[in-house]
Amino acid sequence: MSDTAKLLIDSQCALGEGPIWHDGRQQLFWFDINNRTLFAAGADGVLAKEWHFEEIVAAAAIIDDTSLALATETGLKRFELASGAMQTIVDIEADIPTNRTNDSRVHPSGAFWIGTMVKDEGPREGAVYHYRTGKLTRIRTEAAIPNATCFSPDGRIAYWTDTPTQKILKCETDPATGMPIGEWTLFADVSEHRGYPDGAVVDSQGYIWNARWGGNCVIRYAPDGSIDRIVEVPVSQATCPAFGGKDLKRLFITTANKTLSAEQLAAEKVAGGVFFIDLDVPGLPEARIKL
Numbered sequence: 250m251s252d253t254a255k256l257l258i259d260s261q262c263a264l265g266e267g268p269i270w271h272d273g274r275q276q277l278f279w280f281d282i283n284n285r286t287l288f289a290a291g292a293d294g295v296l297a298k299e300w301h302f303e304e305i306v307a308a309a310a311i312i313d314d315t316s317l318a319l320a321t322e323t324g325l326k327r328f329e330l331a332s333g334a335m336q337t338i339v340d341i342e343a344d345i346p347t348n349r350t351n352d353s354r355v356h357p358s359g360a361f362w363i364g365t366m367v368k369d370e371g372p373r374e375g376a377v378y379h380y381r382t383g384k385l386t387r388i389r390t391e392a393a394i395p396n397a398t399c400f401s402p403d404g405r406i407a408y409w410t411d412t413p414t415q416k417i418l419k420c421e422t423d424p425a426t427g428m429p430i431g432e433w434t435l436f437a438d439v440s441e442h443r444g445y446p447d448g449a450v451v452d453s454q455g456y457i458w459n460a461r462w463g464g465n466c467v468i469r470y471a472p473d474g475s476i477d478r479i480v481e482v483p484v485s486q487a488t489c490p491a492f493g494g495k496d497l498k499r500l501f502i503t504t505a506n507k508t509l510s511a512e513q514l515a516a517e518k519v520a521g522g523v524f525f526i527d528l529d530v531p532g533l534p535e536a537r538i539k540l
Contacts, residue, residue: 360427364395448489492532
């Protein structure tokens with residue numbers, strides 16, 4: 250089964266990323282990592298607000314209806330949406346100026362898995378951290394571009410990829426704490442599939458929706474790793490999906506226009522926008538971070 254997503258917001262992001270649906274506010278939040286910007290919009294695509302930062306911000310976790318926890322290049326920070334006030338929760342690689350945060354997601358237990366990477370990409374000098382109730386733990390090392398962080402509905406399985414490897418991995422996790430408790434094993438070798446594995450999200454049936462950088466699509470994988478369906482995206486660099494809307498059946502897809510040639514930009518005039526498709530299966534509400 251295949252269908253095509255449509256443009257919702259022509260946001261022209263260099264690197265649109267990290268979309269999450271805030272069900273309490275009925276808003277989609279997403280980032281332009283390269284331009285240090287956070288956006289908020291309704292399910293209808295009407296932009297509500299944007300915020301600009303002095304450092305790179307790549308991902309967010311919901312604290313409550315008025316504040317988010319932002320994964321920035323120097324740490325996890327509490328951000329007040331109304332005032333723009335920022336307060337450090339915990340430093341993360343603040344002493345490594347060559348690194349920044351990347352793909353991150355909250356486990357059902359309230360644990361925030363936060364990926365880091367080298368800003369210039371390439372070296373395997375990034376990591377994945379687990380933050381929950383005041384404690385930060387490094388749970389993976391030697392990552393080049395951490396992506397596809399997402400979890401089964403019951404919180405017992407984590408999915409993750411280091412994008413250049415073109416392999417999506419899985420690991421058993423403690424549903425109460427979100428800590429990995431088993432070995433990482435292969436979920437799907439996607440090297441023969443379109444593009445590279447980027448951000449991912451799990452739906453209410455436990456299927457994984459994975460955006461494909463350079464692949465013009467989002468692929469839905471069954472829990473056994475097989476391809477279930479493909480959603481076409483009319484630009485090449487799809488970065489991350491997020492379920493939202495009142496019934497959580499609208500799939501939002503962020504995209505990027507960085508690294509596109511002049512010819513590609515001419516052909517993909519809305520690259521960097523947010524796309525959407527309405528589906529027959531709902532997603533799951535984003536878990537709240539446990540500070």
